[in-house]
Amino acid sequence: LVKKIRNIVLVGAGNVATHLGLALSNQGYHITQVYSRTKESASRLSSLLDTAFTMNITRLNYDADLYLFCLKDDAVVPFLCHSGFTDQMLVHTSGTLPLSVFQGCSKNYGVLYPVQTFSRARKLDLKRVPFCIEANNPEVLNMIEMLAKEISSHILFMDSEKRKILHLAAVFACNFTNHMYAQAERILSLNGLSFNLIKPLIMETAGKILEIDPLFAQTGPAVRGDQKILEEHERILKELPDILKLYTFVSNSIAAHRGSPEIRTDQNKTGKNE
Numbered sequence: 144l145v146k147k148i149r150n151i152v153l154v155g156a157g158n159v160a161t162h163l164g165l166a167l168s169n170q171g172y173h174i175t176q177v178y179s180r181t182k183e184s185a186s187r188l189s190s191l192l193d194t195a196f197t198m199n200i201t202r203l204n205y206d207a208d209l210y211l212f213c214l215k216d217d218a219v220v221p222f223l224c225h226s227g228f229t230d231q232m233l234v235h236t237s238g239t240l241p242l243s244v245f246q247g248c249s250k251n252y253g254v255l256y257p258v259q260t261f262s263r264a265r266k267l268d269l270k271r272v273p274f275c276i277e278a279n280n281p282e283v284l285n286m287i288e289m290l291a292k293e294i295s296s297h298i299l300f301m302d303s304e305k306r307k308i309l310h311l312a313a314v315f316a317c318n319f320t321n322h323m324y325a326q327a328e329r330i331l332s333l334n335g336l337s338f339n340l341i342k343p344l345i346m347e348t349a350g351k352i353l354e355i356d357p358l359f360a361q362t363g364p365a366v367r368g369d370q371k372i373l374e375e376h377e378r379i380l381k382e383l384p385d386i387l388k389l390y391t392f393v394s395n396s397i398a399a400h401r402g403s404p405e406i407r408t409d410q411n412k413t414g415k416n417e
């Protein structure tokens with residue numbers, strides 16, 4: 144193993160590969176090659192990073208210090224099956240894939256999971272992004288830590304089981320929330336209203352949980368038990384059966400949590416749910 148990582152091959156060329164590739168390149172790391180399944184993705188990122196690209200696993204450079212996997216999770220094992228790694232350092236960026244996915248492919252491997260949502264088209268300051276790291280030996284862990292510290296000031300050591308739970312929570316907090324935004328936009332545009340009207344509401348909803356526990360921050364007809372509003376909304380949504388199902392399911396979930404004794408006690412104690 145090298146003492147310090149210098150040359151990196153990016154395995155994947157999507158959202159995460161673009162953000163990490165640019166951040167590492169800005170820190171002076173040399174991205175020597177980009178692999179992706181399609182020419183479109185591979186060439187796009189390679190020209191951003193001014194480096195070589197390939198779509199052919201057999202043409203991978205096998206002499207880099209680090210192989211940073213930013214593939215769709217389901218594509219990692221098939222990629223490994225077709226690759227010829229020996230003792231190269233292999234690191235993935237997935238929330239849920241275990242560290243052991245690399246077992247048998249190399250003697251040196253780890254994980255670098257950024258707890259953030261990445262879209263290629265949107266710039267992001269990585270300095271404040273928590274990175275969860277893990278490795279199969281202390282040397283690799285140390286090298287991943289050094290690398291991560293160059294792009295972020297928030298590094299955590301976390302095993303695969305805990306990381307999986309963190310990722311599950313992230314799916315609720317980020318992916319599901321964004322799906323709700325998309326449904327809100329659909330309802331508005333079907334009725335000739337602009338999504339811009341609810342952007343201040345979205346910003347405040349996200350912002351207030353920095354100060355108030357989300358359980359206490361819940362507002363709306365379901366938590367109040369306002370039956371007439373719930374029925375009226377369900378009547379309007381008859382035309383959109385998929386959203387109607389979602390509305391009823393989520394409203395029932397909110398109502399069920401409102402009823403839980405531990406929440407009632409805490410709300411009474413703090414009076415924060417006004």
Ligand SMILES: NC(=O)c1ccc[n+]([C@@H]2O[C@H](COP(=O)([O-])OP(=O)(O)OC[C@H]3O[C@@H](n4cnc5c(N)ncnc54)[C@H](OP(=O)(O)O)[C@@H]3O)[C@@H](O)[C@H]2O)c1
Pocket residue numbers: 154155156157158159160178179180181182184185212213214215216218236237238239256257258259260261262
């Ligand atoms: N995006 C996030 O917010 C985020 C946050 C934290 C962690 N992660 C993790 O980072 C990893 C990459 O996510 P991403 O959002 O960057 O994904 P992405 O933008 O969809 O990019 C996926 C990459 O995988 C390749 N790929 C897709 N299907 C494939 C297949 N069947 N066979 C081979 N290659 C395939 C794509 O190639 P082509 O484009 O050439 O088809 C592309 O290079 C995942 O493990 C994800 O869990 C993502």
